[in-house]
Amino acid sequence: MRHLENLVLNTDSYKASHWLQYPPGTQASFFYVESRGGVYERTLFFGLQAILKEYLTRPVSHADVDEARDFFAAHGEPFNDAGWRRIVDVHGGRLPIRIRAVPEGSVVPTHQALVTIESTDDDCYWLPSYLETLLLRLWYPVTVATQSWHLKQTIRYYLDQSCDDPAAQIGFKLHDFGARGVSSAESAGLGAASHLVNFFGTDTVAGVLTAKAYYHEPMAGYSIPAAEHSTITSWGREHEVDAYRNMLRQFGKPGAIVAVVSDSYDIYHAIRELWGKALREEVIASGATVVVRPDSGEPVDVVHQCLVLLDQAFGHTLNGKGYKVLRHVRVIQGDGINPNSIRAILERVTKAGYSAENLTFGMGGALLQGINRDTQKFALKCSAAKIDGRWIDVFKAPVTDPGKQSKRGRLALLHHREFGSWRTVPVDDTLERIEDHVPEPGWQHAMLTVWENGELLKDWTFAEVRERSNA
Structure with a gap:
């Protein structure tokens, strides 16, 4: 559908207002995707690469921003015109975000972070949340x-x-x-x-x-x-x-x-x-x-x-x-x-x-078709924000549903070489990048940076995906 090609409009209506809702001094945000349980105790991770190639490889243009501005004005929502103009002018239309994920084809227990999304421009702290609608559709190929x-x-x-x-x-x-x-x-x-x-x-x-x-x-x-x-x-x-x-x-x-x-x-x-x-x-x-x-x-x-x-x-x-x-x-x-x-x-x-x-x-x-997002209870949540130069934990803990409690901090997924165990852990606030975290002996990072500032860094073949899933 040609009218859906504008990335700026590939979101939920209320997302357009969210850049005004974060605390003053917010410089960055950190989100993660997980399966919070569901029918199956393990998930086979697949499909992120297709979504990234299809939707994030085409740079945002001023024409896209113009169209979105006019749409939201008529639709009843405020619009972050300056923020999107910055992405076009400063970043060439490439989104200033970093996405880390487990290699496609990996079979991972539920309740572990499968993907993390973080902003890389202080003025675009709002961007990972804006992309939730698009990126959480990952639930479908994974399920x-x-x-x-x-x-x-x-x-x-x-x-x-x-x-x-x-x-x-x-x-x-x-x-x-x-x-x-x-x-x-x-x-x-x-x-x-x-x-x-x-x-x-x-x-x-x-x-x-x-x-x-x-x-x-x-x-x-x-x-x-x-x-x-x-x-x-x-x-x-x-x-x-x-x-x-x-x-x-x-x-x-x-x-x-x-x-x-x-x-x-x-x-x-x-x-x-x-x-x-x-x-x-x-x-x-x-x-x-x-x-x-x-x-x-x-x-x-x-x-x-x-x-x-x-x-x-x-x-x-x-x-x-x-x-x-x-x-x-x-x-x-x-x-x-x-x-x-x-x-x-x-x-x-x-x-x-x-x-x-x-x-x-x-x-x-x-x-x-006989599945939905709740089959594996997929969620994309914010777990950390950088405000006035300091990272703080961001989480929800609803008293009415403990199953919806979310994770805290900037997160790394670790895998034990010998025992095959998995752990999602918060990393030290002082570390600049997640991969700088040094795991305990026997553990290794299970996520790789697959996308950064408009560039696909890992381009898996279908044969590699199949090999992992069979392992």
Whole structure:
């Protein structure tokens, strides 16, 4: 949306008045981002680099300031015209802030600072707060990546139990179907890229393009030919078998994988009579793997029943762990998929003796849209201010909700080399920069300066992000 490109207007209305609300003599402010708990105890950090590249790399211009001035005058808010003119005239439109963050792909426990933002110009002490609206949207890619990472651990548990080579299977076990279920194209891109940190299967083109545009990844995800209901039902019910045969003839090559939605009329009839009898020899002769997709009914029961019927039709081998692996066919379940149903389906089928490698999951709105800022209780808060040359602690401690108590001081995140522990600690007021803090033996700084005064200092590749998340 072109009218949203003005960085000065990428904020909340009330932020425009905040430069008048700080104490006299304020010279700097220090903010941090954390997950204050939530559904998951650990977060996978991802997405800040994309946000910085998209929104902070274009310098602010006098035309931007003019537009914002006129907007806020009509909107009913005061506007810091002199402050923004200074950013244009003195800093060339580059924002005088320093951002430190954990390397993208890091998996960090909740209640730890993940990002810190501080002003670097005495006259722009108000700027970190002004950017809260923009920077706190980081909650979205982090939360998508976090949920996806935890789902990967769930799937990995059942693959470890029932599959001979889990590492070769895990990357394609959760396929992104979410593009049509999100609120915007930007959400599709950022959310799908967040999922691709953990998996390789996606139908959300925007996520692949986002990984390329912001993280130097030429091809982050892959897909296969797959049927939708319209391409099957347009043949008519009496020609259902011809619709399936066409899929085989178009895409059924040796080593290929083709997915065919098969519940348009009767999934059990389709497996028993069409795939299992009429087309059985053609499936085998094609050399392809046909992935049957049920798309209705109670997922746990339907998936189990489909595996049983496909087993009866095509047979199985027993892997080294004693679990059944279907010949020539697999199942993908994309309806009703969420963290609970994935676990329930895998628990059912492995107890029935089927390897988890027989199954792939497709996840749509629940993957990219079924979360919000409170899923991981994300917050961006001020923890320190420099007033008349002295740093003071800034914090909130509401008596009505201890969970919203915020951290105090300029903060560093530390990581223990040997034990893997994490600690967010305040640093000495006399230190000029956070990285000047010397940790106790065994501890090291876990944050790096990624952005300073308009310059991106760390430019992670998608491969580096994936490597960290897998570690």
